[in-house]
Amino acid sequence: MAEQESKKLETESPVTPTPATAPAEFKQDAAQEKAIVPSPEEKLDESKALAVVDNIALAEVEKEKRNSFIKAWEDSEKTKAENKSLIVENLATMLNTAEQGSEKALCCYCMGEQQKAALEAKLRKIEENLEKQKAEYAEKMKNKVALVHKQAEEKRAMVEAQRGEELLKAEEMAAKYRATGQTPKKLLGCF
Secondary structure, eight states, X not given: OHHHHHHHHHHHSOOOOOOTTSOHHHHHHHHXXXXXXXXXXXXXXXXXXXXXXXXXXXXXXXXXXXXXXXXXXXXXXXXXXXXXXXXXHHHHHXXXXXXXXXXXXXXXXXXXXXXXXXXXXXXXXXXXXXXXXXHHHHHHHXXXXXXXXXXXXXXXXXXXXXXXHHHHHHHHHHHHHHHXXXXXXXXXXXX
């Protein structure tokens, strides 16, 4: 792109013969000055080029990441397969040895593994039951707390209603005494 613009500039500007007395350094400086100051189009192209370069770099990083995950998975699967084959080989060698003791050891090992697996399953079941009971108990407690709050609100509302009734009754009695001109029999409740 820069080459095309420099060609355009050369073709657009009239070619004037330079005097032989002008030093060659000035010619080079002018050419460098044109190359140093980029046009706005060049700036846009450079930013697009940088964006493309960034996208390419990100794609490469993602590709490397994906490949490393795949390699780790592959290594893991290979290790699992090797471990299984080693276990099978060990069991086979124990069976191949015709000794009575090794067969008994193998049977004891297998029986121990079965019992261990059964106990672990039983333990998981008990833990699940405990978690379930814990959740149920927590729900019951939350319900009780909500019930207590509801009852307290109801009592507050009743007390508020009674107070309002008593105030209304007192106002009515005061209005009645004022209308009749009588004085109340009990002046103060504490005397």
